[in-house]
Amino acid sequence: MLPSIIIVNYKSSRLILDCLHSIYRQGQEEFEVIVVDNSDDEEGRKAISGSYPVVKWIRMEYNAGFARANNAGIRAATGDIILLLNPDTLVEDNAIAECAARLRSSEYVAAGVQLLNTDRSPQITGNYFMTGGLNHLMALPAVGRLIRWLGYRLKVKKTNVASAEGLVEVDWINGAFLMVKRTAIDKAGLLDEDFFLYAEEIEWCSRLRRIGKLCVYGDLHTLHLQGESANDAFGSSGKGYYNLSDRKGYQIMLSGLVRIRKQFGAGWFIFHLAAYLFTVPVYLLVTIIRTLFLQPGRKREWANWWGFSVNVLRICGFVPVILSKKPHFYKVL
Incomplete structure (x- = not known):
């Protein structure tokens, strides 16, 4: 079966066109691509359909956010492998097909690839859970610095993989490139639709983690223009x-x-x-x-x-x- 790629659009058709170009320029067309539109973007639909007529278009009736839009795409998808892909990504070196092939033949239920910034420095892709989610507090202004300092002093286990080298097992994967087996979704359920944006992939991975193991393939790469679509919104x-x-x-x-x-x-x-x-x-x-x-x-x-x-x-x-x-x-x- 073909892998299904789901991309959520919210006034980001320009980014999606670049993303699709990065996918199809590699001569790999054996994908099902579904764009779920949260913004009633008729102009964007015409541009994308004109350039890539094989792309399926699902229009939501409102700005449904990340979880609900991806769930609509998952329900419509026919693939045995589902990839949630951000619109602000550029896929390199046939990473989707290679990741799908490896995941399909492995014991893992979900996988990601090493995300890169535009300067090709590594972007955090794989992460680990902490008791009570305490690492969530490191983002707090002023107090977060103290928490990070205490963590370093106490030699607390790192909460993420700064740069994956080869295959690395993790607890959760950045939602910019999150590939999941359909069989795992059937057991763990869809994304929680209480979420509009942010943290939904973390909660989802916590349920997927009960089904099986997750990993990052560090030798496969995708550029992520971090925050571009969200900042615009x-x-x-x-x-x-x-x-x-x-x-x-x-x-x-x-x-x-x-x-x-x-x-x-x-x-x-x-x-x-x-x-x-x-x-x-x-x-x-x-x-x-x-x-x-x-x-x-x-x-x-x-x-x-x-x-x-x-x-x-x-x-x-x-x-x-x-x-x-x-x-x-x-x-x-």
Whole structure:
């Protein structure tokens, strides 16, 4: 059977065209490619269908986010191997076909390839779980640095693979390139549709991990223009998950806390929420010191503190529904 590739579109048809070009220029057409459109992008559909008529197009009736859109693609897919592929990726050296062939003949239930930045430096692709998801707190402003320092001092096991060399077993895989066996999905279930964006692949991998092992093939590569499509959607800037002061940061924090509740339980969720609340005054103190004594006149520091603080207060409004575990669509866009 052919591998099925699912790409979610939200006003990112230009990126998708580049992504598809990187796939098809290698002369490999034995894929089923499904684009799931979250943005009613008729112009993009025409451009993509005109260049690649074999691509299937599924239109969602609203901006359904990553999990729901990918689930729609998975339901429509016919392949025995499913690849969730970000629109802001460029596939190299027949990585999809090679990854599918290896995964199909292996004991693993899911696999990824080594993601690269545009300067070809390695991008974190494979990760490990920590008790209670404590590594999730390293993204906190000010407090996160202290947590990382303590982790280094105490020689805590690394939470990720900085650069995979050959085959590396991991607990969860970056959702930019996440390939899964259909048989594993049938057992573990689809992505959790409470998530809008961020953390859904982590929660999904935690369920896949109960079915079997996951790995990264470090000798296969894909460029990932990290955050391009999400930044456009949220009107944000910067890469990664460390800017928690804007709307994108709000979604990152909310999704992360929902994941902690689902994966580790109410106690760990409350612990994480307390850490967020504790960070507000600590971050304020650090901001005062920076602006008054170290870097006077930096208004941006105050804007970042204010944005983070407001986001934390907003999240507090979700506490009852998160604790209840009732179905809820955690979307802020």
